[in-house]
Amino acid sequence: MYTEEMLESIKKVEAKRAENAAMEPKRMTAEEKDQVLKENHPDYREDQFDVLTVGPNKGEKAPKELVKMLQSDSRLKDNLPDLSCPDYETDVLIIGGGGAGASAAIEADNAGEKVMIVTKLRIGDANTMMAEGGIQAADKPNDSPAQHFLDCYGGGHFAADKELVYKLVTEAPEGIEWLQDLGVEFDKDAEGNMITTHGGGTSRKRMHAAKDYSGAEIMRTLRDEVLNRKIPVVDFTSAIELIMDDKGHCAGAVLMNMETGEILIAKAKVVIIATGGAGRMHYQGFPTSNHYGATADGLVLAYRVGAPLREQYTLQYHPTGAAFPEQIFGALVTEKVRSLGAKLVNVDGEVFMNPLETRDVTASTVIRECRRGKQVDTPTGGQGVWLDAPMIDIIHGEGTIEKRIPAMLRMFLKYGIDIRKQPMLIYPTLHYQNGGVKVGTDSQTCVENLFVAGEAAGGVHGENRLMGNSLLDVIVFGRNAGKYAAAKAKTVEVGKLTLDHVAKFEKELADAGIQPDEVSPKLLPDYTRKVND
Template sequence: MAEMKFIGGYPENMRELIEVVNKTRDKRKDYTPTAMTAEQRKEVLEVHPDYAPGGKRELSVGINKGDTGPNEVIDLLEAYPLIEPGDIDLTRADYEVDLLIIGGGLAGTSAALWANNEGIPADKILLVNKLRHGDSNSIMAEGGTQAADRENDSPAIHYIDAMGGGHFTNKPDVLKGLVEDAPYIIHWLKEMGAMIDQEDNGDYVERWGGGTCRKRMHACADYTGLEELRVIRDEFRTRGIGVFEHKPVIELLTDGAQKVTGAVAWNLETHEYKIIKAKATIMATGGFGRLHIRGFPTTNHYGATYDGPVVAYRAGAKLRDTDTVQYHPTGAAYPQQIIGLLLTEKLRSMGAQPVNVDGEAFVFPLEPRDVEASALIRECYVRDKGVVTPTGMRGVWLDTPMIDVKNGKGSIEKAFPGMVRMFKRFDIDIVADPVLVFPTLHYQNGGIETDPQGRTNLDGLWVAGEVSGGVHGKNRLMGNSTLDCLVYGRRSGISAAKYLKNGAQFGNLSLDHV
């Protein structure tokens, strides 16, 4: 077999297809496909993975019995626990704290800060993480954080955008809290030292997101989540708040009824159970990308395995919107080593166009994510106008060089330094050449049902971030995830602190629900 020849990171046959994109770029620079009508969106969503046959079933146990969800999710919710209750000695606790926080991303870490701000001493707060503190989807977030802080915008307009993006299934009061707190959150991040992109005059650089009618995306180049968590985690460590790493929580403890009283953690290094007694608990364990639902690759980190909803559900917590999954439209489809990694929506907001094998821009670049992802799938598998890689992966081109055409030379390197470096490892120059993309498993739309203060139906249990359900409904817009973590990290931390200051006491420790 002849050796495959590569030119600029691409095999020869793909290089020929890139030339088709290059030749049509000048014709496309002043053309953008029209946004879809409601009817057109409904039609294209028929190819969305959520609607494909055979991938879902009804939940047969618990408070949400009868709800549907992906098979991979239902398998976990119906599974037997990892422990035998009789093997755990609950007569004494290894640790006693006022506030236990499970999860160390943006939501959990910010919750700890806000509880401390409200008067809960640092030595009475304990954050427990499955991996290292900060190993999370948060640090992989690239595109930005939404906040309506311009004169032509308002939280009400932000609310309408998010409600439409969620197909009007969002919990109204929870979404209201998200959009109302957003401008303050950006101010708080800036005060903490986050390097948010600014114009020369000091105004924030704000860009479009899919499904938005105003520019309100605040970014830190293309490592927004990493930068936001940097300043928040630094403050966390400065305050001396307790943290356990490599200790996943494998069950919640209750008082035998509807009150959460702590958790059982597993020490990955010593292989020992640790009993944590807590007056209040905040769950912030993130999403489920590593379940690889329907076999999709994912943008998520290795700890995103749906632990939080599973243990909370066994304790009696109510879930919602378990039936929908968000697939980000533009995951890497080439090279093989990075398949599924996130190529932020910000690329499209700055001018990069999805382009098919014939060099045609076939979809409005900033449709809501479920619509955009469906359009890419349709182009590859229904219309057969995708590009096939040497491994058989299909995708369409994302014409990244168009960003410099529309915004001036150097715009890509300034706005996406991390992405430029990542592709250069594979000898691909995204300034000169397009990249191949296909939808990738990205976000858990639903989760543990929350109220506007992060409370659940269980006494003593709060939720924040991707583990929660209600704020996004059945589809999330770009920039509302990091915002969710920060707003509901704050709200849950404050609410739990008030609960503690109102005289909350330790409860009995039981695994009867298991």
Template sequence: MSTAPRMNIVVVGSGIAGLTAALHASEAGHSVTLVTKSRLGDGCTPLAQGGVAGAYGPGDSAARHAADTLSAGAGLSDTEAVDVLVRDGAARIAELIARGVAFDRAADGSLLLGREAAHSHARIVHAGGDATGAEISRALVAQVRQAPIEVIENAFLIDLVVDGGSARGIRMLRDGALIDLESDAVILATGGAGQLYAHTTNPIGATGDGIAAALRAGAAVADLEFMQFHPTVLAAGPAFLISEAVRGEGATLIDDEGRRFVFDSHPDGELAPRDVVSRAIARQAESHKGPVLLDATMLGAERLAARFPTIDRVTRERGFDWAREPIPVTPAAHYLMGGVVTDLDGRSSLPGLFAVGEVARTGVHGANRLASNSLLEGAVFGARAAAALERLRLAPLTQPLSSPATTLPPLDDRAADETSRRTQLQQLMWDRVGLLRTEHGLSEALDTIRSLRAAALSPATLAAHEEANLLLLAEVTASAALARTTSVGAHHMTPAPALIGA
């Protein structure tokens, strides 16, 4: 138990980063309140099919993992942040096991190690085959429920409360009322902003609320132009991700004539970095106007069902027998490499504000995230942020916080016109600020976004608050993309207009 002064800490978000930060802060003796937009454990983490990188077998090492991470980041990763990630990784995986995460094991009891695209070795641990995120979320949620942590569910982050130049709490919307929650520090773990795009693997609540609140509070953000598009989402029905591990096991990407076209773009073919594979699929779909197919038939029904039980079930529910026929896939917005700028301990440029997980720009991912580094990043930097609380120097509040009397509609109120505007923005971002970008398209998008922002009224519903956040992030993202005139990683400029549809 720490001897540092006990502080009141608010953690916003309940994915792996937020749950880890809350547990570590509570175990250090702080009073912790965890606020989450929907139910505890919802969000992107339980949807994660991939695993956690950082378990090193024969011939592998943290140094090799770092080299792969830096290579995927296209030269823009922060080497110190990457070193922290791989150095702390083994301890965080061991912690997850100690907290009850049941990773898949071989007959001799050793951890099963998988390989995914752009990794030079098999170093990724999974749980339930393709249900790693769900298993991690289950175990950490159970730990939080047993800890002396106050949990506030179904609460929407409206803004950060800044007092005396420091973050000293949050303003949240819950049960139709605006409530100010005072704290000594705030740890944002609100995830990304996949809902900026028409096609995304992210849940409906991934509207960039934490990044937008940090921007309004004056915190520095960076790298929002780097949105990673996952190459393989089932192109039938609601977005459903087909894990990169499927290609790691040997599945191939083919056109309607059976040709493995990704080799035209990279010598590693289907195991090239995600941005390369996603663009290859986009170009293929655009030029041939036919479906892009993922062929996993060579793996056989028994292996597919055992290794990827969730994917096997969902594809069959949607009418595909992927053991006998290739399935149609499309890219989709998946992970935001940019966000709130932090140091190696999650501290932002705004005193008292920390950011961990996808909401943060730690510098680990650079221009393109290496597969299965996101869950690891959440665990590593969630723990580091909690440890850094002990070094936080507090100034007294200039005035006590008081909750405003304003009331708003409940959280599930999404009016039809607000939904329509969101759809318009998402399609604009997909067409102009998506996989293949042009200077003309970005300029057009920026003009439209600014017009939409100028015409927007003050938010009066949950949907309007989400829309305001998305419009703010859309403007900053398009501006950043326009300012980066050369292609790198997930940001790709093309010489002529290109519209991507799926």
């Protein structure tokens, strides 16, 4: 599958493999990290950002693509539906069927509230399903939530909400137990102890995993629990606008059937947005590891009713997306490959960094290596560096790759690349929305009765997320949102339903001189007859 030029480079990689496997590359200093980020990370490209001119974050920057969606017309601008006869009535309406939405549904159901999930694809079609490497929790004798907190807070460049980070790390061990009780099959040793590994930016081995399909295993378990409880799931149906009541509180959502275009009204005492990320916005033209529906819908819905965002200017570009073959361009190559010992190697077979720096630093260093002319070129004009997976079997013994990262092995074997013998070509891929809607420790926004959980929420990760903290986030804060939303629902009396905020936002756009040429939320990416420039 590899070209002749690639195979020539692989010969250099093979010649130095034993030496490279044994070496321990030095860690970067704080100053070196700052420099490589500023010179190479996409978040520092000022020409790729615009300033918001309307809404609660007016005057702040965000990616151009996100600004356009936040400042677009509502899909209901010229045709407001009748709200007097709702098609659905529930206590807790959850928008999104991924890990956070499912966790919230389970906890709200536990609290005895009437729950409904609405999801624009199917339950489980989410970034949770595509997560691979594992989930963090400080539950070993040589670790502690305090140490986990320091890793998270420092790894996020001290920008996160400390109270949210505290909740994340202190409730992590319980989250692992909860998942295990539900039936998640984590990797264990012969004595039944959880096997844990390092991740980039972690000071302890606290990554719990199910092979290299941890997210799929977790999502399978959560989905089955939701369905077994007979919690209603309305699939292939998008929320296209939130509904407020005459008291200014969130009171439901306008829904659209993705197949028929039918408009439906869902009335609720409380609403939880759990719509996930934004990879399919393809910020700065990057490929993405995200699922098909990751288009920042939740941010648009919340922003239009007055809920501010935070850290909306920062995205995570996973350092190891597949750069070749083209059929899997941008697909995630789990960080677990590096945590097991594989190192990043340039075209000349040289290791150029420690493989377990934080993701933003690692991605920036890969980009820098390519800019220095040390890249491997692909036949379609792409580029990348090698991730030398065969080191894993050298370090841990033959069969380790097949046992610990079977999904990676299968993904590349489909294209004639055996990662037990050959390296993988990688380049950063758009992976995670670091920021999101601003929430408190109860997962509620400043808009009464509107909660947000998972990747759509901001403040947990600051300006960079550590490996394994996304799956942890959806569990801890999905459950959190479900508990608090259910408790709040018990006291809510919904007023008269209204969509007055739509006209108010349209007036803001007009007063700012903005004439949108699109509607939002985006819902799905548009790939029809597109050609790369």
